[in-house]
Amino acid sequence: MNRKRHLSRPILSVTLTAILLATLGVHAAGAANGDSDNARSAASFMPPPRSALSDDTLKPGFVELVRQGEAIFTDTQTHAAPFVGNKLNCDNCHLDAGRLADSSPLWAAWGMYPAYRGKNKHVNDYPERIQGCFRYSMNGTPPPRGDEVLLALEAYSYWLASGAPVGELLSGRGYPDLDQPAQPPDFTRGKQVYAQHCALCHSADGQGQLAADGSQAFPPLWGANSYNWGAGMHRISTAAGFIKANMPLGAAHLSNQQAWDVARFINSHERPQDPRYTGSLEQTAQQFHGTPNSMYGQRVEGVLLGENAPPSGTAPARRDN
């Protein structure tokens, strides 16, 4: 395979950004707007273009499985419905169909498993890691091991990682770690950032918007149809990194402070219960959540977050995933 893929930013992503800018009628922010620390990292790896995925008579079924994985990833609501308990799709958090650097791209994740995860305190292989996404981010019931949904997502990730070195941290992996803001993240300032930069797509009530065909064009950020209290994105630091690198979509330009503030605002709303809920809000908060990065179990504007959470997905995953 072509080693040049390792050297520069994905052309597709640049193109997509341009298309999004045009579609959304948004002007690029430019360097003048706010601080420029923690800007997007230069991706060190380029996944193969979609056009490189061609039928290979020596591998019947492989290409179809990769395509199925991509379909699941970009329209999880349709293609993995039994395992989803909210209105999200995988690519709401992993933009550009899992290709975009600094948006937890699949090509950077594939080569890092099996790996220990502090979250469940054991070594997870890739299928188990995907099960975790279904349980928390998708507030659902993880597909069982061996299910074709998992296999298709494995095949898609594997193919996107073609040529990537196994076990090496690739630039652009995960979400950026933002520097701490000058001022502690603040709900009220975040509310203003949200109204100014986010509500156009995600709506004032945070429930996103439907497309003309009824599909979820922009995802809900809180409430029963969003990620639950166990998802990584409920942590203010994770959301701030994602937002800083990627939001507003196609025209990311918020300052670090704005990203932290709006992340705190978004994650100060009720959402589905943590699937690890022990029966006691206080105990669950103490065992699985740490202040100030999680608002779970804290009181915001009179609401004790987690107290009246909508239900989490029903079926438990293997062990404590």
Place this chain on the structure above:
Amino acid sequence: MNRKRHLSRPILSVTLTAILLATLGVHAAGAANGDSDNARSAASFMPPPRSALSDDTLKPGFVELVRQGEAIFTDTQTHAAPFVGNKLNCDNCHLDAGRLADSSPLWAAWGMYPAYRGKNKHVNDYPERIQGCFRYSMNGTPPPRGDEVLLALEAYSYWLASGAPVGELLSGRGYPDLDQPAQPPDFTRGKQVYAQHCALCHSADGQGQLAADGSQAFPPLWGANSYNWGAGMHRISTAAGFIKANMPLGAAHLSNQQAWDVARFINSHERPQDPRYTGSLEQTAQQFHGTPNSMYGQRVEGVLLGENAPPSGTAPARRDN
């Protein structure tokens, strides 16, 4: 990680070869002995040395799991006993603990899955591929998905593949494809090769030898305690490639013709039944075995091979793995 690992033959393997030569009291064969076509390939990748596997407090359990995988791989009889139905260990076919080029090294296998397999006609991920080894080569009951034995073998393979490019064929992968021999492989010539070059370790009756502690020092090559009629190694071409590259152990020097002949001889003995056995030898042979590469269902010295085969491992794997 050190990119130099990609450039040259494993030093460890060279060292091991020297040790084996000394241990076995064998003299290196030199280029003068027989044809030199299809010699060992120059490996393009070097797995990390054992010494590089050090505890990482950030990844509790990972190193232990890799070590567990290595232990399972080199002493499968002890560490994966419930899943093994013969007297083999993984490293009987994957020499040097899965590190040796041209001996199906794990570092070259890891990055090639998920992949379509003609054997079961669907895309297999790595855990399923390992299940296949247990079912056929180990004549056993594959560990179920999610079992720690599979996870440990995944972790060990992944670690050996550190830095290898995902999805790229690495030199030294699998067993060499030998050129067809000048004369068709022959049982009688093979019998002579076996007596001269193989029986010292594997015994005249093909049952190998036990070490002083009762463990299987040299593996049985046929009979109830060897690989079954469904294993890749029962194919004459596969065995010939393995033998040419690796046998006699530490001093491989057989000619292509000798390797083909002795592979035919070894694989012309009864062994455990093919787990896919339909109830009819003729039908099973027709459906899963092709002449002249498989002797299953053929008559050799009065024995109809497969007719009185010892039982195969009992539990069926998922689907038709």
